[in-house]
Amino acid sequence: MKRLFLSLYLLLSLGFLGIGWTLDSLWKKNVDQEGALDAPLVALAQVLSKLPHSERHEMLKSINNNPKFPLALLDADQVAFSEDQMVQNDAVIATPYDINHELQFIAVGDHILMAGPIELDPDASLRGLYNIFFYLSLAFVALIWVWPLSKDLKTLRNATKEFGQAKWNTRIKLTKRSQVLPLATTFNDMAAHISALIENQKHLSNAVSHEIRTPLARLKFALALIPQYCLPESDPQRRQAFLDEMQLDIKEMENLLQELLTYASLETQREGLQFERCELNSLAKQTISRLQTHHSTTIELIETETAAQIMAEPSLIERALQNLITNAQRFCVDKITVEISVEGEQVLLSVTDDGEGILAQDQLKIFEPFYRSETSTNGNKGHGLGLAIIKRIMDRHQGKVTLKSQPGFTQFTLIWHKR
Numbered sequence: 001m002k003r004l005f006l007s008l009y010l011l012l013s014l015g016f017l018g019i020g021w022t023l024d025s026l027w028k029k030n031v032d033q034e035g036a037l038d039a040p041l042v043a044l045a046q047v048l049s050k051l052p053h054s055e056r057h058e059m060l061k062s063i064n065n066n067p068k069f070p071l072a073l074l075d076a077d078q079v080a081f082s083e084d085q086m087v088q089n090d091a092v093i094a095t096p097y098d099i100n101h102e103l104q105f106i107a108v109g110d111h112i113l114m115a116g117p118i119e120l121d122p123d124a125s126l127r128g129l130y131n132i133f134f135y136l137s138l139a140f141v142a143l144i145w146v147w148p149l150s151k152d153l154k155t156l157r158n159a160t161k162e163f164g165q166a167k168w169n170t171r172i173k174l175t176k177r178s179q180v181l182p183l184a185t186t187f188n189d190m191a192a193h194i195s196a197l198i199e200n201q202k203h204l205s206n207a208v209s210h211e212i213r214t215p216l217a218r219l220k221f222a223l224a225l226i227p228q229y230c231l232p233e234s235d236p237q238r239r240q241a242f243l244d245e246m247q248l249d250i251k252e253m254e255n256l257l258q259e260l261l262t263y264a265s266l267e268t269q270r271e272g273l274q275f276e277r278c279e280l281n282s283l284a285k286q287t288i289s290r291l292q293t294h295h296s297t298t299i300e301l302i303e304t305e306t307a308a309q310i311m312a313e314p315s316l317i318e319r320a321l322q323n324l325i326t327n328a329q330r331f332c333v334d335k336i337t338v339e340i341s342v343e344g345e346q347v348l349l350s351v352t353d354d355g356e357g358i359l360a361q362d363q364l365k366i367f368e369p370f371y372r373s374e375t376s377t378n379g380n381k382g383h384g385l386g387l388a389i390i391k392r393i394m395d396r397h398q399g400k401v402t403l404k405s406q407p408g409f410t411q412f413t414l415i416w417h418k419r
Contacts, residue, residue, distance in 0.1 A: 041092055045106045045113050048073070056111065072114045079105065079112050152180045159187065168195040204260070204369060211256055211370065215249040222246045259385040262319075263369060266392040275397075278317060280308040280340050280349055287321045288338060295329045302339040308347050310416045312397050320393045320401075323386040324351040324412050331355030331410065342418075350413040358405040366403065367391040390414075 044063075048056050060073050093105045101117035152174055162170040170191060172184040222242065229239040281303045288299045310317075321338075328336045332353035339350045358366060362373045369388040387401075390412075394401045399416040 041104060041106055041113070041115055044071075045108045048108045048111075048113065053109075053111075056108070060113075069115060069118060073108065074112045074114055075110075079114070149179055152178050152184075156180065156184065156187065163191055168198055200369070204263075208256070208260065212253055215252045218249050219246060222249070259389070263385055263389050263392065266316075266389065266396060274313060275311045276314065277309050278312045278314050280304075280310065280317075280347065283314065283318060284321060284338055284340060284349070287318055287325065291322065291325050291329070297329055297332050297334070297336055299325065299336045299338060302337065302341075304340050304342055306342070308340050308342055310347050310397075310418070312416070316393045316396070320390045320414060321349065321351070323390050324414075327386055327412075328353035328355070328410075345418050347416045347418060348413055350411055352409065352411040354408055355410055357407040357410050358403070363403055363405060367401070387412075 048059065051059060056073055060071055063071075091106070095103050095105070098117070101119055103114060103116035104118060105115075106113050155172060155174065159170050159172045168191070171188050174181050174184045178184065222245065225242070228234065229242050284301055284303075288301055292299055325336065325338070328351055332355050335354055337350075337352040339348075339352070341348045341350075359373060362371075365371045366373075367387050367390075370384040371388075372384040390401055394414060397416060399414065402413045402415065404411045404413075
């Protein structure tokens with residue numbers, strides 16, 4: 001992370017410095033009008049060149065009153081220049097005099113007009129200080145931006161490292177002003193989902209091992225007794241009853257595995273759902289008609305006057321309704337009511353029974369997989385996955401399931417948003 005910070009900071013600082021120096025050089029080369037500064041000396045040289053020799057010195061004395069810009073008219077043989085320098089009457093040649101001064105020369109006929117020593121730019125050193133301050137300010141601004149970013153990235157790296165070490169509760173806490181807050185939020189969502197999956201997997205593994213142990217033990221015991229029921233003198237009816245019990249144990253394990261596959265598939269098929277427009281009234285009629293034949297309790301359907309349509313996967317909605325009605329058939333006394341209604345932007349489907357109700361402490365956990373009420377008369381029937389499957393189905397449809405229960409009244413409600 002230090003390498004990242006240093007590389008990013010140096011890149012920004014050197015980038016600012018390079019761009020500033022390049023633009024400054026281009027400005028001095030192409031924009032800065034140095035010729036304009038030489039124009040007065042060129043004009044003076046042109047005026048002097050038109051005067052006779054004897055009058056040139058007199059005119060120069062009359063105008064040479066500035067001690068900071070002394071002028072002198074010299075003979076050509078009094079000044080020596082390098083081979084690559086040529087004195088002209090329309091261009092000024094500047095040569096250094098000392099560190100802070102320079103001399104300027106221009107041809108005036110057969111004379112040479114010398115200006116100087118002239119003090120160089122008195123503000124040059126101050127301008128240099130301003131340039132240094134400017135670049136330091138840019139570097140400080142870059143530091144203000146890069147330093148918090150580096151700290152936040154370091155926090156992200158440490159969090160991912162801890163998460164990779166199976167610390168599933170690792171979460172990232174950043175300020176709202178952080179530039180990587182969306183990345184941290186995404187990480188937290190991912191970590192929460194993975195943590196829930198792992199905890200759910202552990203819970204399912206423990207629950208499956210517990211649920212499957214009982215029928216498996218009965219099958220082992222039955223297998224040990226098979227020789228007694230296969231004797232020639234054994235009762236055929238008792239033998240058949242014995243085999244039927246073994247079949248029931250096998251069917252119980254098959255049902256458990258099927259429920260587990262359904263529950264797991266709803267977790268993995270996040271992007272695989274094929275939504276289509278469903279009409280709840282007709283879907284509820286079909287499901288009730290099929291389930292009514294397996295139970296004597298009357299199921300009353302209260303429909304909406306207008307069509308109640310939602311965008312959903314029909315098979316999953318039918319499965320959720322089937323689980324609710326089957327659950328109600330298990331606990332009801334005299335009556336089950338299925339009601340479909342529309343409230344504003346929501347579509348509701350409620351299943352109500354008149355059973356003993358669900359205890360308050362159980363209502364908070366009733367949608368967890370393999371959770372079953374120990375105090376309920378029929379609570380130990382089933383595998384405790386029906387309501388967990390319903391909740392997962394509603395989550396996939398961006399809906400929710402609610403519960404209201406008291407003695408003599410239990411109501412589960414599925415809620416969807418209109419689309």
